[in-house]
Amino acid sequence: MQPVTASPARISALWFGNQAVWSAILGVFLQSRIEELAPAGGVVAYAWIASGGAIVAAIVQLAAGFASDRRIVLTGHRREFYVAGVAIAAVALVAFFAVPTLALLTAAFAALQIGMNLAGGPYQAAISDAIGEERRGRASAWMSVSSFAGSVTGLLVAAALQGLIASAALVAALVGGTAVALVHLRTLPATHVRPAALRISAPLVTVLLSRAAINVGFYTLFGFLFFFVHESLHVADARTTTGLLFLAFTIAGVAGAALAGPASDRIDKRIVVSVAAVAIAFAVGTFAVALNPVVAFAAAIASGCAWGAFFTADWAIAYAVLPRDAMASAMGVWNLAAAIPQIVAPAITAPLVTALDARSAGLGPRVALLLVVVEFAIGAALLWRLPPLTSGRRPPY
Numbered sequence: 001m002q003p004v005t006a007s008p009a010r011i012s013a014l015w016f017g018n019q020a021v022w023s024a025i026l027g028v029f030l031q032s033r034i035e036e037l038a039p040a041g042g043v044v045a046y047a048w049i050a051s052g053g054a055i056v057a058a059i060v061q062l063a064a065g066f067a068s069d070r071r072i073v074l075t076g077h078r079r080e081f082y083v084a085g086v087a088i089a090a091v092a093l094v095a096f097f098a099v100p101t102l103a104l105l106t107a108a109f110a111a112l113q114i115g116m117n118l119a120g121g122p123y124q125a126a127i128s129d130a131i132g133e134e135r136r137g138r139a140s141a142w143m144s145v146s147s148f149a150g151s152v153t154g155l156l157v158a159a160a161l162q163g164l165i166a167s168a169a170l171v172a173a174l175v176g177g178t179a180v181a182l183v184h185l186r187t188l189p190a191t192h193v194r195p196a197a198l199r200i201s202a203p204l205v206t207v208l209l210s211r212a213a214i215n216v217g218f219y220t221l222f223g224f225l226f227f228f229v230h231e232s233l234h235v236a237d238a239r240t241t242t243g244l245l246f247l248a249f250t251i252a253g254v255a256g257a258a259l260a261g262p263a264s265d266r267i268d269k270r271i272v273v274s275v276a277a278v279a280i281a282f283a284v285g286t287f288a289v290a291l292n293p294v295v296a297f298a299a300a301i302a303s304g305c306a307w308g309a310f311f312t313a314d315w316a317i318a319y320a321v322l323p324r325d326a327m328a329s330a331m332g333v334w335n336l337a338a339a340i341p342q343i344v345a346p347a348i349t350a351p352l353v354t355a356l357d358a359r360s361a362g363l364g365p366r367v368a369l370l371l372v373v374v375e376f377a378i379g380a381a382l383l384w385r386l387p388p389l390t391s392g393r394r395p396p397y
Contacts, residue, residue: 006130008142010184014082015143017177018120019150020157021093021112021170026050026219026342027246028158029096029166030109031226032239037102043227043357043364047350049106050223054342056113061121061335068122072129076190078122079182085119086178090171097167119178124335126181129191144257144312150177151250159243200333203386207321208337210382211314214277215341217375218307220349220368221284222246228365231357233293241293248297249304256308270383272313277380279306281373288369321386
């Protein structure tokens with residue numbers, strides 16, 4: 001019997017469920033649930049809960065990644081982490097929509113972070129565990145497809161459903177995607193890996209700082225768009241409108257990713273990221289001064305297309321710069337550049353939004369969106385400290 005060939009499409013199915021949950025929760029439901037339970041101090045409560053959840057995520061992801069690296073040496077797989085994490089996350093999702101107080105909502109959100117990162121941290125190494133380097137480009141493409149498809153699904157849930165029905169839909173996406181991945185992973189031969197020690201080089205630090213700055217901008221947009229729609233555009237059904245705006249953003253991202261893929265193979269990846277960052281800055285700047293939802297939707301489509309281009313080139317840069325002999329460990333550190341911005345973005349933006357809203361209602365969220373422009377510009381500029389990053393030319397470090 002011939003050995004089973006690893007399928008990137010099936011392995012990436014878990015990422016579909018992961019993105020469905022986080023797009024719905026972080027994009028819409030966390031803010032809307034906080035508004036329901038603490039209408040007087042929603043922005044401040046959101047900043048504390050989102051930052052605290054991100055701290056939990058960073059700790060759990062690093063610990064689970066280290067533990068799974070040790071586990072795979074003994075067993076040849078990391079499947080126990082996926083099963084345990086998803087089980088915890090499924091229960092936490094139901095509690096998130098059912099609890100009646102802000103304190104219990106905070107606890108449910110922390111439990112959700114624990115479960116999702118217990119599974120998601122080790123899962124970051126799934127592609128490198130099962131698929132050879134010669135096929136990782138295709139595998140990365142499938143991860144992008146699963147990511148965008150999951151985001152679209154989560155945002156459709158956020159726009160159309162609420163309460164326990166919404167939780168059931170998100171649990172189904174998470175458990176279903178995980179089941180597809182697990183059934184396939186069980187058919188693959190064991191992969192005994194002993195990761196090398198991670199070397200922190202100056203180029204790696206540069207890439208991490210760049211990604212962190214850009215993600216601060218992304219999570220500022222992600223976290224404060226609901227308040228912009230509610231307070232600045234004065235939309236009655238802010239939850240649905242915010243979900244639809246993120247849906248437009250995400251669908252447009254597919255087009256941006258498709259355009260950026262070939263470009264990243266032909267020209268310097270720093271150029272692709274910089275062009276995408278400039279496009280996002282222009283689109284989000286238009287967002288910030290929008291006076292009605294029509295302009296906001298146009299800006300969402302433009303910024304989503306640019307974000308898709310950035311998303312593709314960003315991963316291409318990661319594979320060019322991160323050390324190949326310690327990729328699993330490096331991905332754990334790499335993910336801190338996404339986790340820590342979830343702490344920083346609300347911590348630095350919420351006080352500013354609150355102070356400006358006290359002077360003029362709705363001004364705070366508009367200025368928050370303008371901060372996104374600055375943060376993306378800083379992130380793109382940092383990449384120019386690296387040498388040229390063209391296809392087939394790996395930097396000398």
